[in-house]
Amino acid sequence: MIYYMSITMNVETGRNVRGLRSLRISLFVLLIAGLVTVTILSVPRIEIMTAHPMDFAMRTARWVRSFGLWGAVIYMLLQVMQVVIAPIPGEMIQMAGGYIYGTFLGAIYTEIGIVAGVVIVFSFVRLTGYPAVRTFFSEEKLRRFDFLINNQKSEILLFLLFLIPGIPKDMLTYVAGLTPIKSSRFFLITSIARFPGILGSVYMGAQFGRRDYVPVIIVGVVAVTLFAAGLVLQRPLVDFIDRISKE
Numbered sequence: 001m002i003y004y005m006s007i008t009m010n011v012e013t014g015r016n017v018r019g020l021r022s023l024r025i026s027l028f029v030l031l032i033a034g035l036v037t038v039t040i041l042s043v044p045r046i047e048i049m050t051a052h053p054m055d056f057a058m059r060t061a062r063w064v065r066s067f068g069l070w071g072a073v074i075y076m077l078l079q080v081m082q083v084v085i086a087p088i089p090g091e092m093i094q095m096a097g098g099y100i101y102g103t104f105l106g107a108i109y110t111e112i113g114i115v116a117g118v119v120i121v122f123s124f125v126r127l128t129g130y131p132a133v134r135t136f137f138s139e140e141k142l143r144r145f146d147f148l149i150n151n152q153k154s155e156i157l158l159f160l161l162f163l164i165p166g167i168p169k170d171m172l173t174y175v176a177g178l179t180p181i182k183s184s185r186f187f188l189i190t191s192i193a194r195f196p197g198i199l200g201s202v203y204m205g206a207q208f209g210r211r212d213y214v215p216v217i218i219v220g221v222v223a224v225t226l227f228a229a230g231l232v233l234q235r236p237l238v239d240f241i242d243r244i245s246k247e
Helices: 002-042 046-051 053-065 068-084 091-128 130-136 139-143 154-163 169-176 183-209 213-246
Strands: none
Touching (some): 053 068, 068 091, 154 169, 154 183, 154 213, 169 183, 183 213
């Protein structure tokens, strides 16, 4: 009788765990679906961003300002969305933040939003595993970062990768959830490694708002140069970090 009750309790416990896991997954999926819907319905059209990036930044700034005192919250939610919905580049949105709030507050609001987005993505991947990541990115793209998975050096490797311009940072956030890195350590790493890029984008927006175009041009040229260099050298740099991981 006791043995039967023990089996029954174990079965019930297993069902409860699976049920709780399914509930968490469902909540995450609903959250992501909601973010996607809000992005599609509310944010200025995405195609404007690729055709006229500065126009997109200014439209976004006007849209955020239309919310008045809630604008800062809306702006931070935009940052969350651009992390969760990885294909959306965040530089133009960050420039809008600098244009509205200046360099200091713009950088703080941007960092808060990005960290919140990173927490959501990282937790989602930890909960759902590789199959969920595979639905967002092709096998070929993910294979480039196979060396991070189950690698005890993942902390330093992720930090180095986040420093390389042109590396898809939001995709790395999804991949990081598959590595053995502690969540608190990863949140710290991504906050530090992404901050220089955030500061540059926000500063450009702030100076553009002041109509001080010389710093905008200088920082823009440096950013484009670094980004182009990162794209050209991306594969050799990733291969180099891969070799480091095996030493």
